Amino acid sequence: xxxxNAIAALAYRDLLKFLRDRSRLVSTFIFPFIFIVAMGGSxxxxxxxxxxxDYLTFIFTGVFAQTLFQSAxxxxxxxxxxxxxxxSQEIFxxxxxxxxxxxxxIAGESLxxxxxxxxxxxxxxxxxxxxxxxxxxxxxxxxxAICLFAGSFGLxxxxxxxxRRAADQIFNFVMLPQFFLAGVFSPIKVLPFxxxxxSRISPxxxxxxxxxxxxxxxxxEYPSVVLSEPGVNVLVMGIGFGxxxxxxxxxxxxNEMNR
Amino acid sequence: xxxxxxxxxxxxxxxxxxxxxVDGISFEVMPGELFALLGxxxxxxxxxxxxxxxxxxxxxxxxxxxxxxxxxxxxxxRQTVGIIFQNPSLDMNLTAEENIRFHAILYxxxxxxxxxxxxxxxxxxxxxxxxxxxxxDEDIFKPVRTFSGGMKRKLEIIRSLMHRxxxxxxxxxxxxxDPQSRIALWQYLQxxxxxxxxxxxxxxxxxxxxxxxxxxxxINRGKVVSYGTPDQVKANLIDEYLLIDADDRNRLSxxxxxxxxxxxxxxxxxxxxxxxSTHQILKSIATPLTVVQTHxxxxxxxxxxxxxxxxxx
Numbered sequence: 001x002x003x004x005n006a007i008a009a010l011a012y013r014d015l016l017k018f019l020r021d022r023s024r025l026v027s028t029f030i031f032p033f034i035f036i037v038a039m040g041g042s043x044x045x046x047x048x049x050x051x052x053x054d055y056l057t058f059i060f061t062g063v064f065a066q067t068l069f070q071s072a073x074x075x076x077x078x079x080x081x082x083x084x085x086x087x088s089q090e091i092f093x094x095x096x097x098x099x100x101x102x103x104x105x106i107a108g109e110s111l112x113x114x115x116x117x118x119x120x121x122x123x124x125x126x127x128x129x130x131x132x133x134x135x136x137x138x139x140x141x142x143x144x145a146i147c148l149f150a151g152s153f154g155l156x157x158x159x160x161x162x163x164r165r166a167a168d169q170i171f172n173f174v175m176l177p178q179f180f181l182a183g184v185f186s187p188i189k190v191l192p193f194x195x196x197x198x199s200r201i202s203p204x205x206x207x208x209x210x211x212x213x214x215x216x217x218x219x220x221e222y223p224s225v226v227l228s229e230p231g232v233n234v235l236v237m238g239i240g241f242g243x244x245x246x247x248x249x250x251x252x253x254x255n256e257m258n259r
Numbered sequence: 260x261x262x263x264x265x266x267x268x269x270x271x272x273x274x275x276x277x278x279x280x281v282d283g284i285s286f287e288v289m290p291g292e293l294f295a296l297l298g299x300x301x302x303x304x305x306x307x308x309x310x311x312x313x314x315x316x317x318x319x320x321x322x323x324x325x326x327x328x329x330x331x332x333x334x335x336x337r338q339t340v341g342i343i344f345q346n347p348s349l350d351m352n353l354t355a356e357e358n359i360r361f362h363a364i365l366y367x368x369x370x371x372x373x374x375x376x377x378x379x380x381x382x383x384x385x386x387x388x389x390x391x392x393x394x395x396d397e398d399i400f401k402p403v404r405t406f407s408g409g410m411k412r413k414l415e416i417i418r419s420l421m422h423r424x425x426x427x428x429x430x431x432x433x434x435x436x437d438p439q440s441r442i443a444l445w446q447y448l449q450x451x452x453x454x455x456x457x458x459x460x461x462x463x464x465x466x467x468x469x470x471x472x473x474x475x476x477x478i479n480r481g482k483v484v485s486y487g488t489p490d491q492v493k494a495n496l497i498d499e500y501l502l503i504d505a506d507d508r509n510r511l512s513x514x515x516x517x518x519x520x521x522x523x524x525x526x527x528x529x530x531x532x533x534x535x536s537t538h539q540i541l542k543s544i545a546t547p548l549t550v551v552q553t554h555x556x557x558x559x560x561x562x563x564x565x566x567x568x569x570x571x572x
Binding site for chain 2: 004006013085092259
């Protein structure tokens with residue numbers, strides 16, 4: 001019971017921090033806007049006819065998954081900031097379970113990412129992406145799964161990281177390549193083997209594909225857009241979440257205490 | 260009486276370090292005591308405190324706090340202790356009240372509520388009384404970022420006492436504070452000791468602060484070099500002495516020799532008291548004296564003497 005309250009308090013702290021950071025608020029909404037409106041719009045007008053499906057919708061679903069994934073991953077990595085300004089000590093000396101600390105952090109960053117997801121859905125509706133209410137519900141559900149998966153991924157990364165400098169490189173080396181390997185903007189239905197292998201390793205691929213699997217379910221575009229059945233993606237993400245959460249928590253706590 | 264802190268042969272070797280940061284130290288603290296861990300930078304003070312508060316694992320040794328084993332019952336230890344870290348560990352983006360609420364929920368004192376207004380009345384009353392102790396009143400709802408250094412320290416102490424810890428650890432609590440804030444902080448700590456009989460274990464550089472302690476443990480290079488009450492530490496190291504001089508130095512030195520007193524060859528003469536009272540010695544000297552000074556050692560003398568010896572080795 002106490003651990004549940006602690007998880008709620010930890011998560012709420014992250015949400016409060018997000019809502020009070022005006023520059024972060026603006027910047028997190030600007031990127032999806034540029035990606036969907038500028039990139040999606042131009043590709044739709046120039047390439048849309050040749051791919052045979054609505055390119056704006058394709059990019060919208062990709063950016064939705066990418067934004068949530070990235071926000072939750074980088075959010076967890078912000079534990080580094082707590083460590084550098086000594087706040088993490090206050091959490092670590094408290095009598096709550098070490099899992100509660102990690103789960104509270106993942107829950108908090110998931111809330112932050114979900115808030116961004118809601119804005120992206122509204123943005124999509126405004127610019128004319130065809131979204132039904134059922135699809136909104138499905139996106140919300142998938143969104144939660146993506147956040148948890150990405151949170152555990154962030155945990156594995158941060159548990160092996162020493163300082164802020166290393167964390168600053170994460171975007172370049174871990175996030176950006178996945179934009180292309182996961183097919184956020186570009187179709188990856190067919191890939192040469194030297195891209196197929198890294199693509200299958202990148203976690204974001206499963207998040208993007210699961211989103212499209214649910215979103216396009218029952219639509220004519222489904223076979224040309226979706227890579228694997230949603231069940232396969234759920235399985236990969238579920239196992240990945242379990243393994244990364246347990247291993248990440250173990251490594252994180254160990255590295256924190258065994259200096 | 261059982262000691263509330265028992266440390267036995269504690270060793271900590273950091274990864275990739277070629278020597279032990281803490282090298283087999285042992286000490287005990289009795290309930291209600293004010294205990295000071297003293298030593299130069301890098302002596303192992305913060306390392307020791309980090310281990311005692313479960314944020315760092317020891318290489319070897321045995322520690323018991325309030326009867327709980329540090330390794331096997333770390334959860335119970337965490338519930339029993341409070342700690343003020345060397346660097347403020349407040350969330351600067353949150354208000355003072357939010358920092359306090361966060362702490363209270365983590366320690367299971369109250370259930371989680373997203374706003375102050377939704378918290379139970381007992382909590383609100385508690386916060387209001389804390390705010391008046393701090394002299395903050397409405398500022399308690401302002402971000403901690405806007406607070407002064409002294410204010411932050413006091414807020415941290417108040418926060419760490421929320422769950423009524425039996426032992427309060429303070430790692431250089433007054434470092435970086437101006438003299439006024441330092442005095443105010445000490446007054447508050449003494450008040451806490453009187454009211455709730457909290458055991459206080461602190462590390463410090465300031466010897467006048469350690470002078471107030473019930474017991475002092477001086478460590479250097481990870482080893483205990485002196486341990487006891489401030490008086491014992493002083494007594495073990497430096498003798499009290501009397502400094503005297505006269506116009507007729509030859510007569511004085513002959514007289515001191517006759518009395519069988521130990522004294523330094525160079526005037527003014529340092530005469531060791533060796534348990535005799537100053538009055539007794541002065542009474543027995545007939546030579547008219549021009550200088551009489553008594554010298555009572557301070558902890559600082561003892562500390563410097565110890566560190567001086569250490570450096571020669």
